[in-house]
Amino acid sequence: MRPLIPIAIVAALPALPFVNNYILAATVRALIFIALGQAWNIVAGIGGQLSLGHGVFLGLGCYVTGILFNELGVPPWIGVWAGVLVSLAVALVMGSMTLRMRGVFFALATVAVSLAFDQLARHYVDLTGGDNGLALKFLGNSLWAMQSRWPGPFVYAGLVFMILYYWITRIILASRFGLEMRAVRDDEIAAAAAGVRVFRTKLLGFLVSAAMTALAGGLYMQFYQAIDPESAFGLGQAIQLQLPALIGGLGTAWGPIIGGALMIVLSEATNWGATRFGFIGVDILVYGLVLLIVVLWAPQGIVGVLWKGRRR
Amino acid sequence: MSGIETALVPVGQALLSGVLVGGVYGLLSIGFSLAFGVMRIVNFAHGDLVMYGMYAGVVSATFGIDPLYAIPFSFLLMALLGAAQYQLVYRRFVGFATLQQLLAAIGLGLVLQMLAQVVFGADTRSAPSMFGGQYLLIGPLFVSAAQVMAFVVAVIATIAVEALLLGTHWGRTVRAVADDIEAAELVGLSSQFINITAFALACGLAGIAGTIMVTYYPTDPSKGLSLMPIAIIATTIGGLGSIRGSFLGGIFCGMVQQLTAMLWNSALQDVPLYVLLLFFIAYRPTGMFGFRTE
Numbered sequence: 281m282r283p284l285i286p287i288a289i290v291a292a293l294p295a296l297p298f299v300n301n302y303i304l305a306a307t308v309r310a311l312i313f314i315a316l317g318q319a320w321n322i323v324a325g326i327g328g329q330l331s332l333g334h335g336v337f338l339g340l341g342c343y344v345t346g347i348l349f350n351e352l353g354v355p356p357w358i359g360v361w362a363g364v365l366v367s368l369a370v371a372l373v374m375g376s377m378t379l380r381m382r383g384v385f386f387a388l389a390t391v392a393v394s395l396a397f398d399q400l401a402r403h404y405v406d407l408t409g410g411d412n413g414l415a416l417k418f419l420g421n422s423l424w425a426m427q428s429r430w431p432g433p434f435v436y437a438g439l440v441f442m443i444l445y446y447w448i449t450r451i452i453l454a455s456r457f458g459l460e461m462r463a464v465r466d467d468e469i470a471a472a473a474a475g476v477r478v479f480r481t482k483l484l485g486f487l488v489s490a491a492m493t494a495l496a497g498g499l500y501m502q503f504y505q506a507i508d509p510e511s512a513f514g515l516g517q518a519i520q521l522q523l524p525a526l527i528g529g530l531g532t533a534w535g536p537i538i539g540g541a542l543m544i545v546l547s548e549a550t551n552w553g554a555t556r557f558g559f560i561g562v563d564i565l566v567y568g569l570v571l572l573i574v575v576l577w578a579p580q581g582i583v584g585v586l587w588k589g590r591r592r
Numbered sequence: 593m594s595g596i597e598t599a600l601v602p603v604g605q606a607l608l609s610g611v612l613v614g615g616v617y618g619l620l621s622i623g624f625s626l627a628f629g630v631m632r633i634v635n636f637a638h639g640d641l642v643m644y645g646m647y648a649g650v651v652s653a654t655f656g657i658d659p660l661y662a663i664p665f666s667f668l669l670m671a672l673l674g675a676a677q678y679q680l681v682y683r684r685f686v687g688f689a690t691l692q693q694l695l696a697a698i699g700l701g702l703v704l705q706m707l708a709q710v711v712f713g714a715d716t717r718s719a720p721s722m723f724g725g726q727y728l729l730i731g732p733l734f735v736s737a738a739q740v741m742a743f744v745v746a747v748i749a750t751i752a753v754e755a756l757l758l759g760t761h762w763g764r765t766v767r768a769v770a771d772d773i774e775a776a777e778l779v780g781l782s783s784q785f786i787n788i789t790a791f792a793l794a795c796g797l798a799g800i801a802g803t804i805m806v807t808y809y810p811t812d813p814s815k816g817l818s819l820m821p822i823a824i825i826a827t828t829i830g831g832l833g834s835i836r837g838s839f840l841g842g843i844f845c846g847m848v849q850q851l852t853a854m855l856w857n858s859a860l861q862d863v864p865l866y867v868l869l870l871f872f873i874a875y876r877p878t879g880m881f882g883f884r885t886e
Contacts, residue, residue, distance in 0.1 A: 330691040332698075377874035384634055384689045384832075385873045388824050395821050396866035403859045515817060519698065526695065560714070561706055568702025575696040576681065 290439060294432035304431040306548055311438025312500050314540030317524025318445035318533075319492035324522070325531035326449075326458060327485035328465025329383055333374075333390030334521045336397050337367040337490045339512025341497020346414045346507060347407060349425070356426045360498030364491050371490035372483075379482040398513035413508025416501065426502045434503045441496055442537065448492070449533040461485050462531070493521075519567050520547075526574050529583030538582050546570070601732045606850040608733055614846020615743035616805050618839035620819060621826035622750055623797035629833025630770040630790045631686045634694055637677070637701035638823060641670050641795050643816030644704070645802020646719075647712055650811065653719035659807050660721045663745070666799040674795025678788050686787055687773060701817065708813040718810035738808040745804045749797060750839045756793075757835065766790050770833075821862065825869045831879025841880065 293299050293307060320334050344363035348354035354362075370393075378389040401408045408414055419425045428434065452458040460481045463471035472478050501507055511517050520543070525531075528539025550563040578585055624638045648666040649659030681700055685693035723737035757763035768776040769786045777783055802811075822845055827833075830841025845865055853861040872879070 324691065328691060330694050332694075374870070377870050381873055381877050382689075383691070384628075384694075385828070385877060387634070387691075387694055388828060389870055389873050391824065392821060392866040392869045396863050399860055399863055403857070515698075519702075522695070559710075561709055564702055565706035568699045568706065571695055571699030572681070572703065575692045575699065576684075579692055 287439065287443070290435065294435050301431055304435060306544055308431050308434040308438050308503055310541050310544040311435070311442050312496060312503060313520060313524055313543060314537050315438070315441040315445050315496040315499070316493060316521050317528075317536035317540045317543075318442075318449055319489050319496060320521050321449065321525035321531065321536050322452065322492065323486050323489035325525050325529075325535070326452065326465065327461045327482060327489075329379070329482055329486065330387040331390045331486070331489070332387055332515075332518050332522075333394040334489070334493050335513045335517045336370060336390075336394050337493035338497040338500060338517065338521065339397060339401070339507065339509075340367045340370065341494035342501040342507035342512060343401070343408060343414060344494075345498045345501045346416055350414070350417050355424050356498055356502055357424075360495060360501075363498060364494045367490045367494035367497075368487055371487050375483045375486045379486065380479050394513045394518065398509050401509040401513065409508070411509065413506055413511075415506040418505065427505075431503070434499070437499055437502075441499060445492060445496075446533055446537065452488075453533060457481070457484070465531075516564060516567070519571065523567065523570065525581075527570065527581055529581030530579075532581070532583045535581050535583045542582070597732075602854055603851070605733050606854040607847055608730075608735060609739070610847030610850035611843055612735060612739040612743045612846070613850065614843035615746040615839075616801055616842070617822050617826055617845050618842025619746035619749055620798060620801035620805075621823045621830070621838040621842045622753060622835050623794040623801070624823040625827040625830070625833055625835060625838035626753070626794040626797070627791055628689070628827070629835075630766055631682070631787055632689045633682050633685060633791070634689050634697060635682070635794070636694065636697035636820060637704055637816075638794070638798055639818070639820040640701045640704040640708070640816035641673065641798035642802040642805070642819055643708060643811060643813065644673070645670055645799035646806035646809075646811035646815060647708065647717070647802075648799065649719040649803040649806035650712070650717045658721050659719045659803055660741070663800055663803050666803040667796040668799075670799025670802075671792040671796035674798075675788050675792040677795070678791040682791065683784075683787075686783075705813050705816060708816075712813065714813060716810045716812045717806075719806045721807040724807065736808060742804040742807060745800065746839075749800055750835065753793070753797065754835055762786075762789070821866070825865050828869055828877075829872050829880050831881055834879065834881070837879050837881050844880070 290307060290311075294304060316334075316338065320331065323329050323331050341360060341363040344366050345356050345359040348359035348362055349356060374389060374393055378386045402411050416427070419427055421428050452461075460471065460476045463474065463476055464478050464481050468478055523543045524536040524540035526539065527542055528535030528537065546566060547563055550566045554560060554562045574581065620638070620642050624635060627633045627635045627638070645666045648662050648669060652662035652665075653659050677700065681696050682693070685696070721738055721741065723741050726737035727734050728737055728740065757766060765776070765781050765786050768781060769783050773783050822842070826841035826845045827838045828841070829844060830837030830839070848864055848868070849861045852864050
């Protein structure tokens with residue numbers, strides 16, 4: 281029952297009188313990055329494959345949804361599934377080319393693929409808006425176009441994503457597939473010797489993760505109303521996709537939720553500091569430091585520190 | 593000149609510029625490759641050391657000293673910085689290119705990049721050497737003297753590293769540790785000392801690469817990150833861990849880049865490289881020359 285209390289608090293936020301749009305928007309950002317972090321956690325946390333290119337799937341989810349809406353009037357409810365399909369196709373090509381090798385090659389390849397998409401998105405200006413990015417045509421409050429002037433509805437959409445993705449992660453962790461992924465993560469050779477089809481397991485985990493990222497990308501696009509090459513394919517975004525799981529605890533279902541909420545608090549605080557002290561890029565510095573601290577001193581994340589010795 | 597020659601001049605020009613640019617790509621890749629080959633460390637912060645090497649050139653130019661003279665200091669400074677990095681961060685990851693190690697390197701790179709921004713500001717800076725603005729004519733082709741100089745330095749540095757690894761006692765111990773760290777310790781080698789010196793050498797090479805590069809290529813704090821893809825692709829194509837392979841891989845990358853810029857589009861000059869990387873990983877992970885079988 282305990283998990284229901286925070287959910288109820290978040291769900292009640294839009295109705296409370298003292299909660300302004302700033303708090304609501306920050307809540308939505310947290311929920312979106314919890315969902316994105318949960319998706320990355322599948323391939324990296326449970327599967328042990330370091331994808332530095334999950335921005336590709338976020339970007340494809342955003343761009344495909346946005347382009348279909350702007351050019352053809354396809355509502356995001358349908359458009360986002362096209363984004364998911366495109367992401368799955370890209371992940372299939374990437375995964376089948378690189379996942380047979382050791383993890384390093386996969387990590388290096390994901391960097392290259394996101395940079396390739398970055399250059400393409402900047403170049404094909406007619407389709408993507410180039411460096412300036414792509415802004416959704418704004419129709420005002422509309423359920424059909426999934427648009428709203430007020431962040432309230434997005435809180436509920438984000439909550440749906442958070443609960444759904446948490447539930448998916450729990451199911452995967454409890455399943456044979458999840459066990460196989462963790463076996464591959466811990467020791468590929470031993471897993472193969474025990475009869476796990478290593479390549480297939482890695483590829484399947486990558487596909488699930490890519491599809492989840494693209495789907496959450498649809499929500500990202502509707503909330504932010506715009507996407508540009510840097511926030512889709514840049515390294516800064518790639519790290520924002522990883523931090524929730526890393527801070528909270530790799531490979532756990534609770535990790536990305538705790539970590540995502542903390543990351544948004546951290547990023548709001550640093551943005552406040554950046555405008556106050558006129559130091560652009562302080563958020564990147566803080567992300568770098570957090571990455572180092574977590575990896576060097578708390579590789580199990582907050583969940584690992586808090587729940588030491590308990591079943592996770 | 594006949595028609596066919598006129599058509600070939602731009603191709604020759606692109607290939608020549610590609611080789612010259614590629615030599616420096618090769619130099620910045622061999623350091624990256626060395627750290628991986630010896631210690632299995634994927635140093636995503638390698639590009640940031642190149643960036644600091646570029647700023648070493650900028651600083652010396654502001655004092656009125658030609659950046660070319662700053663090369664030895666740049667090498668020493670980056671080697672020291674590399675040794676410090678190794679002690680603080682990478683020591684615990686030697687031998688396993690784990691997810692944690694890659695993430696630590698990325699975090700370190702971001703911190704180094706932002707420190708550069710605090711110290712040097714976010715503006716683009718350049719530091720032309722005594723060869724700045726001079727061009728040489730070779731038949732119908734012309735090349736920048738600064739790039740020729742950079743290429744020469746890159747070749748010398750690469751040969752020196754190869755000679756160091758193949759011809760000296762220290763080089764033999766490095767190769768022994770790279771082959772089998774436990775066996776090397778059993779015969780009395782200190783892997784700790786060998787690793788830290790090898791890592792310092794790798795970082796010092798990044799410093800040289802940066803300082804010669806800034807004589808013709810302006811820098812800013814994000815340059816380090818933007819050079820990493822080239823290092824990654826050059827080492828994968830040339831063979832991760834192989835010195836001469838990475839150098840040749842760098843030259844290959846430079847040629848592909850310049851040809852793409854000429855034949856297709858300069859804004860998309862790196863896209864074929866990214867595609868090539870995927871194909872190499874899928875079908876020839878030992879690299880073009882197969883110098884390393886792993």
